[in-house]
Amino acid sequence: MSNREQRSTTARVGLFGGTFDPVHFGHLRPAVELAEAYKLDTLYLLPNHRPVHRGPASASTERRIAMLHLAIEAIPNLAIDAREALRDKPSYTFDTLSEIRAEQPAATLLFFLGLDAFAKYDTWHNWEEILEMANLVVVDRPNAQHSDFSTDLLARQRRSVGEVIIDGRCGVIEQCDVTQLEISATDIRRRIAKNLSVRFLLPATVSEYISAQSLYKARHPSK
């Protein structure tokens, strides 16, 4: 069987983890581009339940997932994997990828993370073991910088520059250029708390939901 035939019969599972508090175009535009670049039938957005590397989310897990549903409605190639929401414990990527690896032993797993997150990847639970189960794709993000650790790790694990289609089961790290949108959920929450517009930073359906549920208001933080 040729490499090309092998590639077409091996499932390629793409996962983009995050808090999505709320989801915005800085997540969605890269997700669409990554699904295309890595030839994924589906890229799963993977909302965490209890984030490990930051304080608790402002909006509840249920509301963050509701916003994700509104955001990806009718967008081909994007879906939600809500498994971390169902685990009432800290959301470790290692646990999630172990589950998916057990479900799909032969699949090529691609875990996408922003450069800001990858710069601190050495603080992730079992980060070396994650690389024994999955490949990482580091997504460029405005103003994000590599750390010494992430520069070294990328140099060790990346394949030749320009080879953008990962087809091995695990262990490769690539950095991928996407349209740079300087949008963050923190900035969106701040604007809403100050009663400023968030138009064109996130889908209109999501901002309508935020208004209807009175999320991120300074005096009435959501539960």
Ligand code: ATP
């Ligand atoms: P916050 O401001 O609350 O920390 P965020 O906007 O960084 O949130 P997250 O849900 O924490 O959003 O991010 C999920 C993933 O998406 C992370 O890997 C993050 O690096 C990446 N990401 C977030 N915003 C962007 C962006 N504008 N461009 C590229 N990647 C992004």
